[in-house]
Amino acid sequence: MTGFAFLLLLMAAILGYMLNRYAAQSVRAGGGRFHSLTGYHGMFSALLVLVPVLTIILAWLVLQGPLIDRMVMGGLPQGALQGLDTGGRQLVLAEIKSIAGGRVFGTPEDWKLAAADRLVALRETSGWLLVVVVAVLGLSIIAFARSRVSAGFRARQGVERIVSGLMIFCSTVAVFTTVGIILSLTFETYRFFQAVPVSEFLFGTNWEPQIPIRADQIAAEGAFGWLPVILGTMVITVVALVVAIPIGLLSAIYLNEFAPGRVRSVVKPVLEILAGVPTVVYGFFAILVVAPAIRSFGATIDIDVAPNTALAAGGVMGIMLIPFISSFADDALSAVPQAMRDGSLGLGATRGEMMTTVLFPAALPGIVGGILLAVSRAIGETMIVVMAAGLMARMTINPLDSVTTVTVQIVTLLIGDTSFDNPKTLAAFALGMMLFLVTLVINIFALRIVRKYREAYD
Amino acid sequence: MNDIRKIERDVNMANTKISARSVDVFYGETHAIRNVSVDIADRTVTAFIGPSGCGKSTFLRCLNRMNDTIETCRVTGDIELDGRDINARSVDAVQLRAQVGMVFQKPNPFPKSIYDNVAYGPKIHGMARNKAELDEIVEKALRRGAIWDEVKDRLHAPGTGLSGGQQQRLCIARAVATEPEVLLMDEPCSALDPIATAQVEELIDELRQDYAVVIVTHSMQQAARVSQKTAFFHLGDLVEYDDTDRIFTNPRDQRTESYITGRIG
Numbered sequence: 001m002t003g004f005a006f007l008l009l010l011m012a013a014i015l016g017y018m019l020n021r022y023a024a025q026s027v028r029a030g031g032g033r034f035h036s037l038t039g040y041h042g043m044f045s046a047l048l049v050l051v052p053v054l055t056i057i058l059a060w061l062v063l064q065g066p067l068i069d070r071m072v073m074g075g076l077p078q079g080a081l082q083g084l085d086t087g088g089r090q091l092v093l094a095e096i097k098s099i100a101g102g103r104v105f106g107t108p109e110d111w112k113l114a115a116a117d118r119l120v121a122l123r124e125t126s127g128w129l130l131v132v133v134v135a136v137l138g139l140s141i142i143a144f145a146r147s148r149v150s151a152g153f154r155a156r157q158g159v160e161r162i163v164s165g166l167m168i169f170c171s172t173v174a175v176f177t178t179v180g181i182i183l184s185l186t187f188e189t190y191r192f193f194q195a196v197p198v199s200e201f202l203f204g205t206n207w208e209p210q211i212p213i214r215a216d217q218i219a220a221e222g223a224f225g226w227l228p229v230i231l232g233t234m235v236i237t238v239v240a241l242v243v244a245i246p247i248g249l250l251s252a253i254y255l256n257e258f259a260p261g262r263v264r265s266v267v268k269p270v271l272e273i274l275a276g277v278p279t280v281v282y283g284f285f286a287i288l289v290v291a292p293a294i295r296s297f298g299a300t301i302d303i304d305v306a307p308n309t310a311l312a313a314g315g316v317m318g319i320m321l322i323p324f325i326s327s328f329a330d331d332a333l334s335a336v337p338q339a340m341r342d343g344s345l346g347l348g349a350t351r352g353e354m355m356t357t358v359l360f361p362a363a364l365p366g367i368v369g370g371i372l373l374a375v376s377r378a379i380g381e382t383m384i385v386v387m388a389a390g391l392m393a394r395m396t397i398n399p400l401d402s403v404t405t406v407t408v409q410i411v412t413l414l415i416g417d418t419s420f421d422n423p424k425t426l427a428a429f430a431l432g433m434m435l436f437l438v439t440l441v442i443n444i445f446a447l448r449i450v451r452k453y454r455e456a457y458d
Numbered sequence: 459m460n461d462i463r464k465i466e467r468d469v470n471m472a473n474t475k476i477s478a479r480s481v482d483v484f485y486g487e488t489h490a491i492r493n494v495s496v497d498i499a500d501r502t503v504t505a506f507i508g509p510s511g512c513g514k515s516t517f518l519r520c521l522n523r524m525n526d527t528i529e530t531c532r533v534t535g536d537i538e539l540d541g542r543d544i545n546a547r548s549v550d551a552v553q554l555r556a557q558v559g560m561v562f563q564k565p566n567p568f569p570k571s572i573y574d575n576v577a578y579g580p581k582i583h584g585m586a587r588n589k590a591e592l593d594e595i596v597e598k599a600l601r602r603g604a605i606w607d608e609v610k611d612r613l614h615a616p617g618t619g620l621s622g623g624q625q626q627r628l629c630i631a632r633a634v635a636t637e638p639e640v641l642l643m644d645e646p647c648s649a650l651d652p653i654a655t656a657q658v659e660e661l662i663d664e665l666r667q668d669y670a671v672v673i674v675t676h677s678m679q680q681a682a683r684v685s686q687k688t689a690f691f692h693l694g695d696l697v698e699y700d701d702t703d704r705i706f707t708n709p710r711d712q713r714t715e716s717y718i719t720g721r722i723g
Contacts, residue, residue: 342524346524347632
């Protein structure tokens with residue numbers, strides 16, 4: 001039925017297009033100046049049908065499920081649901097649905113069979129109703145659009161208004177999604193802070209989110225101080241940047257200014273491939289190659305190295321960030337006008353002097369912006385650290401030690417059997433909120449610098 | 459051409475600064491300059507004129523090996539500065555460019571302060587031993603660039619904040635600061651208004667006291683006003699090279715006459 005409704009809509013749109021176009025052509029054939037091209041008259045009708053009717057179909061599809069469920073459950077005989085909690089009701093509903101779908105297990109009670117029949121009938125009715133609504137609405141809109149066709153009618157403006165409305169809608173999708181995410185984070189974080197005091201979370205140096213899930217479980221009282229966790233994130237971020245910034249910048253400088261065309265045409269695509277490697281691949285590279293190598297190297301020079309060091313995770317993350325930083329720096333350097341290069345070389349500067357005295361300072365804001373964006377990526381990076389970093393939170397800045405990160409803790413808190421009213425689970429939202437705030441601040445900072453950079457030339 | 463301001467034209471032709479012989483320039487497959495030979499006199503303004511794309515800027519850029527910076531560009535032939543081949547292996551292009559300064563079409567001050575712009579060349583060539591000497595060099599260069607009075611109170615303001623004409627004079631001061639022997643100017647006035655153009659032209663005439671100045675220009679009036687020698691380029695060929703007076707009053711080549719009377723170009 002739904003497919004039929006869509007087909008009907010498509011046909012209505014095409015019909016509207018043809019009708020209006022034909023009408024416009026015949027009006028124009030009668031002479032007189034026409035405001036819009038005939039195609040716009042057609043498009044006007046088609047869009048006028050498509051947009052509202054499609055919205056109605058989609059809304060219908062979203063709403064009909066819960067509505068029918070409710071009607072079916074409400075129509076069950078008295079006492080059928082007695083003594084069942086939410087989960088039990090869901091089970092009954094699922095069973096009715098599977099019976100309606102033709103999958104019958106065992107011998108269900110008669111009232112379940114009746115409810116299944118009712119469900120099928122309701123769905124049928126809903127489908128027909130939808131088709132009727134689409135047909136009536138479509139035809140009346142077509143008729144309305146047809147009545148508007150005249151030499152003076154501004155069909156082009158009408159089409160442009162509808163299209164710009166669509167574009168506005170699309171651009172607000174991202175905004176509303178962001179707002180929704182922030183709201184849910186804020187709400188859950190608030191609930192977490194009802195269980196755990198804010199001061200303990202912000203200033204506590206102990207992170208042991210082990211809380212008994214059931215009353216009879218033996219577990220320690222949890223501790224929720226985020227400092228060791230964010231410290232671990234910082235350590236790994238710093239290690240990553242120490243790897244990524246020099247390599248990324250120097251490769252960008254080389255490629256931008258010194259590399260012959262052939263080298264550049266090979267190295268640049270390779271760097272871009274590096275950017276396309278999935279982070280999970282970096283993750284097992286870190287845990288299977290880099291970490292053992294660091295450990296065995298540590299053993300040869302008598303240094304005690306943890307099996308999953310911050311150095312391994314951060315170093316590999318740094319490699320992941322190299323293409324990011326180098327492409328940003330490359331863009332910033334390329335954006336410096338040729339006139340600056342000529343001016344510098346024309347005064348007898350070497351390429352190196354030109355780079356350090358003119359290009360680099362001029363490109364610096366753009367480069368810094370890129371680095372800050374890389375920082376926020378490093379902080380938010382999850383897969384590599386989940387695989388290669390540790391789970392124990394400790395207050396250490398030794399990169400040879402095992403540390404954990406905010407993202408790792410969020411993952412471990414939410415994995416497995418969790419209930420959503422437990423501080424352990426809610427802690428993940430609080431950590432997510434903090435992570436969001438930290439990266440937000442860094443991003444604002446980065447965008448400001450990038451914007452300032454835009455004003456530097458022109 | 460009676461309205462052209464006559465400038466005293468005492469040229470000592472015995473004193474050749476740059477001598478180019480059979481110079482050819484290729485951009486990849488394109489043959490941009492064909493067999494050009496020119497002698498450029500010291501303490502003289504030499505103008506290169508010709509229609510767009512005739513190769514005059516390309517040839518100018520050969521004189522301080524700026525074409526080296528373009529990967530696909532190839533230069534053949536001999537160019538001698540004071541009798542020394544500038545394309546020889548023993549000559550460092552970087553040193554050469556300190557000796558043969560260049561001013562570009564569009565004013566291109568660095569996004570640094572006025573002071574740092576002028577001090578740029580002296581700093582990278584280690585011309586000053588201390589701050590006082592550097593200050594002195596900067597002041598001298600700005601005075602030579604005829605812009606000292608306008609900027610002396612704001613030496614540490616950004617050079618990009620000056621007007622177009624001031625920026626171009628700043629760029630000339632910047633080029634002069636490295637004490638070059640030759641000054642190449644690639645259409646230095648094309649981005650300037652008439653008043654700024656007049657100031658820069660006056661400056662060029664003064665610079666002739668100390669340097670060989672080579673100026674590429676689109677404006678024949680400008681060539682006639684500031685130069686003593688003029689070379690006319692057309693489609694990569696050097697058509698005619700002679701005293702400016704003669705080029706503008708009695709050209710030998712038909713094409714030169716067509717160009718200066720406005721029939722080609």
